[in-house]
Amino acid sequence: MRALLLVLLGLCLSLSVGCENPLEIDRETEIEIGRQGGADLEKQYGVVKDAAMQKRLDAIGGRVAAASNEPDLPWTFKILDSEEVNAVALPGGPVYVMRGMMEYAKSDDQLAGVMAHEVVHADHHHAKTVIERSMTQALLAELVFQKSSDSIRQAAGIALDLEMRQGYREKEYESDEFGTKYAFRAGYRATGLRDLLSYLHEKEGDPARITWLLQSHPPLSKRIERLDGYIPQLTGKPVGGP
Numbered sequence: 001m002r003a004l005l006l007v008l009l010g011l012c013l014s015l016s017v018g019c020e021n022p023l024e025i026d027r028e029t030e031i032e033i034g035r036q037g038g039a040d041l042e043k044q045y046g047v048v049k050d051a052a053m054q055k056r057l058d059a060i061g062g063r064v065a066a067a068s069n070e071p072d073l074p075w076t077f078k079i080l081d082s083e084e085v086n087a088v089a090l091p092g093g094p095v096y097v098m099r100g101m102m103e104y105a106k107s108d109d110q111l112a113g114v115m116a117h118e119v120v121h122a123d124h125h126h127a128k129t130v131i132e133r134s135m136t137q138a139l140l141a142e143l144v145f146q147k148s149s150d151s152i153r154q155a156a157g158i159a160l161d162l163e164m165r166q167g168y169r170e171k172e173y174e175s176d177e178f179g180t181k182y183a184f185r186a187g188y189r190a191t192g193l194r195d196l197l198s199y200l201h202e203k204e205g206d207p208a209r210i211t212w213l214l215q216s217h218p219p220l221s222k223r224i225e226r227l228d229g230y231i232p233q234l235t236g237k238p239v240g241g242p
Contacts (some may be wrong), residue, residue, distance in 0.1 A: 011072045023140050024156075025128050029147055031074060031092030033131070034122075037156035038094040041080060048079040048099055057115075058075035060108055060188075061095060065241075067185035070123035077115070085200070088163045091098075091127045105196060112186065113193025117179035124178070126171050127159040135156050172217050177230050192233050194227040 025033075048054075061077035073093040082087075083100040090096075097120050105111040121127065130139060131165075143151035176193060184190040201220040215217065217223070231239050 001150060014056060023132060023137070023144055025132060025144060029094075029143065029152070030125070030128050032147065032152055033127075033155045033159060034090035034092035034094045037090040037159050038076075038078075038096070038161070039087065040156060040160060041090075042078070045080040045082050045098075047101050049054050049080070051057075052078055053102060056111075057097060057102075057107070060112050061119075063186040063188075064112055064119055064182050064192050065093075066224060067182045068116075068119050068123045073123065076120075081212050087114050087118050089121040090159055090163065091122065091131075092124070093122055095119065095122070104199070106199070107192070109183070109195040110191040110194030110199075111192075112183040112188040113196060115179075116182040116186070117175045117193060119182060120175040121163075121171070121177040124171075124174065126175075127162055130162055131155045171224055173223065176223055176227055180231065181234060184234060190231050191239060194224060194231060194239065197224050197227070 057077045057079060061075065065071055065073070065075040075093040075095065077095050077097070079102060080096050080098050082098045084098045085100045085104045086098045087101050088096040088098075095115060097118075098113065101114060102111070105114060134141065135151075135158070139151055139154060142148050142156055180190055180193055183192055197220050201224060228239050
C-alpha cells in the first residue's frame with residue numbers, strides 16, 4: 001500500500017495535473033498531531049489542577065481564540081506544572097501555559113498577549129508548514145494518505161521540538177503582531193505582550209527560568225522595538241499614551 005501511494009504521488013507530482021497540494025496536511029490530521037503532542041507534554045510535565053487558575057486561563061483563552069482567524073478550531077487551554085516561563089501552542093488548537101508564566105504575568109492583559117501570541121502559531125499553521133518541509137516524502141505521504149499512528153507521532157515530535165527547543169525564529173515577530181491584534185480585538189490592552197516582554201527583558205541578567213526563550217526567539221529588545229512601532233498603528237495612540 002505504501003509503495004502504491006508513493007507511485008501515485010510521483011505520477012501526480014511529475015504530471016502536475018489533477019493534484020492540488022498532494023502533500024498538504026489536512027485539518028483533521030493537523031488536529032490529531034496536536035492531540036498527540038499534547039498527550040506527550042502532559043505526560044512529561046503534568047497538568048496543574050487549580051480551579052481558579054484554570055478558570056482564568058479558560059476565560060482569557062476563549063476570548064482571544066474567538067478573536068482569532070480560526071475561532072472554530074477545537075481550542076483547549078491547560079497549565080503545565082513547570083516553573084519555566086513559557087507557553088506552547090500545538091497544531092489544531094491545544095495551548096499550554098507553564099505555571100511559571102502564570103506567575104510571571106502581572107495582569108490579564110499580559111497573559112492575554114502571551115496566549116494570543118501562541119494562538120497565532122496555531123491559526124497561522126506554523127508547525128504544519130515546518131512538518132511538511134521536514135518529513136521525508138515517504139513518511140509525509142504516509143501521514144497525508146494513511147494517517148498512521150507512527151507518522152502522527154513523528155509529526156507531533158517535530159511540533160514539540162519546534163515549541164520546546166528550536167522556536168519559530170522570524171515567525172515570532174508575526175505572532176507578536178497578530179497576537180497583539182487578537183488580544184486588542186478581544187478587549188485587552190494592546191500593550192499587554194509588549195509589557196511582559198519588557199519585564200522579561202529586565203530579567204535577562206538572571207535567565208534561569210527564561211533560558212529557552214532567550215535561545216529560541218529573536219532578541220527581546222528587537223521584539224519590543226517592533227511592537228513599539230506596530231501598536232500605534234493598531235490603536236492610533238502612542239505606546240505610552242492613555
